[in-house]
Amino acid sequence: MRVPVVGAAALGVVLAAALPGGAVGVPEADLAYHGVVSMVGGRVDLRLAPRNYGPSGVPDATVRLRWSVAPVSKQALPAGCVRSGARVMLCRVGALAAQSVARQIRLRVRLKGAPSEVRVEIDTAWNGGAVDRHRHNDRQRVLVLATGDEYSF
Numbered sequence: 829m830r831v832p833v834v835g836a837a838a839l840g841v842v843l844a845a846a847l848p849g850g851a852v853g854v855p856e857a858d859l860a861y862h863g864v865v866s867m868v869g870g871r872v873d874l875r876l877a878p879r880n881y882g883p884s885g886v887p888d889a890t891v892r893l894r895w896s897v898a899p900v901s902k903q904a905l906p907a908g909c910v911r912s913g914a915r916v917m918l919c920r921v922g923a924l925a926a927q928s929v930a931r932q933i934r935l936r937v938r939l940k941g942a943p944s945e946v947r948v949e950i951d952t953a954w955n956g957g958a959v960d961r962h963r964h965n966d967r968q969r970v971l972v973l974a975t976g977d978e979y980s981f
Contacts, residue, residue, distance in 0.1 A: 855884035857926065857958040860965040861891060861950050861981070868976045870942040876919075876933040876950070881965075882926030886956035889921035889930075896947035897939045906934060918953055945973050950981070 858881035865874045878891060895915045905911070908920035917937075921930045939946060950968040952960070960966060968981045 855886070855956075855958045856882075857884050857886045857924075857955060857960055858882060858962045858965070859886070859889060859924070859952050859955055859960055861968055863932075864978045864980050865948060865970055865972050866976055866978045867939075867943075867946060867972045867974045869974070870939045872935070872937045872939060872946060872948070872972065874933075874935045874937065874948070876935075878921045878924060878930040878933070880924040880926055880928055880930075881962075884958060885923065885925040885928075886958050887923055888954065888956045889924055889952065890954040891919050891921055891933070892951050892953035893917045893919070893935070894949040894951075895937070895939070897941070897943045900938045900940055903938050909933070909935065923956075943974065945971060947971050 860879045860881060861876055862879065863874065863876040865872060867873070876891065878889065880886060892912070893916065898915050899917070905917065906919075910918055912918045919933050919935070921933070924930050948970050950970070952966045970979055970981045972979055
């Protein structure tokens with residue numbers, strides 16, 4: 829039985845690909861989401877500002893919103909936003925240069941019933957294939973009470 833011999837250069841590439849953060853030459857970006865959310869009578873108002881702290885830009889990005897209470901089935905969503913399941917929505921962020929803020933995403937979502945609270949989880953669904961070593965700031969979990977108060981994240 830022959831054991832293949834791997835040169836040091838090839839082994840370095842294999843190891844780099846297996847390391848956290850990805851392979852050599854893959855762009856690195858740090859996406860984050862900040863905004864404000866409020867709810868009254870089962871209607872949620874959400875304003876979301878995607879940001880890329882860099883060091884590289886991303887050619888395209890998509891943010892995912894998961895709701896603890898399902899939104900009503902038939903409602904208009906802003907351009908670039910679609911339903912991805914009973915409780916999940918995806919919104920296109922688009923290209924995002926390093927050290928920049930994307931256009932604000934504004935959603936008005938009607939939930940089923942009139943819940944006293946809802947949890948919305950926000951995270952990156954797609955970042956154009958870039959490596960994000962700081963995933964803590966692109967994952968938000970916000971509990972919103974039906975008081976009309978604004979909750980910042």
